[in-house]
């Protein structure tokens with residue numbers, strides 16, 4: 611998969627991309643990530659990318675020209691042009707189902723906003739998908755892009771050390787994950803549930819399923835029919 615990120619702050623990404631799962635996926639050649647600074651496309655002599663809103667009011671708006679040129683050029687850099695996604699609070703809510711869908715794509719282009727967001731005409735001209743990571747407002751789309759990238763990259767075949775681990779994660783089968791325990795067997799008077807030490811895999815599977823349902827009812831009853 612190829613991921614192109616368009617941002618005014620490319621310096622936000624190297625730490626995230628250089629560690630753990632994103633780093634492993636890049637090193638294995640499972641994902642190729644290209645960062646593009648939207649400012650590089652500004653035709654303004656001061657490389658301006660934002661301007662005051664028509665109608666007045668606080669804040670600045672991302673202007674059409676640099677962003678349009680950036681998106682159009684980046685999409686032409688490789689084949690296919692990619693699934694074009696703008697990060698924005700009014701977008702469709704990102705979730706595990708959509709992460710799995712995006713993991714099937716050959717190429718995704720993610721566009722990060724800043725300030726008050728994008729000049730609306732950009733949406734009319736490009737007709738991109740709009741995605742949100744939740745009902746709250748971030749200062750910029752970069753954190754949203756990282757959340758989406760992380761959720762998608764870990765689903766790409768070959769990325770995770772144990773191939774089955776993503777399949778057992780919360781939301782994949784519609785409920786939460788079961789609780790996890792590791793060494794030591796006892797810690798500060800609390801013992802690991804005996805069933806997990808039994809070696810009986812049928813019983814362990816049944817216990818985990820029961821625990822996953824119990825936790826879903828307790829923490830996220832909205833997920834249960």
Ligand SMILES: C[S@@+](CC[C@H](N)C(=O)[O-])C[C@H]1O[C@@H](n2cnc3c(N)ncnc32)[C@H](O)[C@@H]1O
Pocket residue numbers: 697698699700721722723724725726727728741742743744745746747748749750751752754
């Ligand atoms: C300060 S926000 C703009 C908020 C906008 N004025 C509003 O109230 O809807 C700047 C940028 O952060 C990003 N952003 C903020 N919240 C987001 C969210 N929940 N999901 C995805 N992107 C978000 C978007 O790219 C947005 O253009």
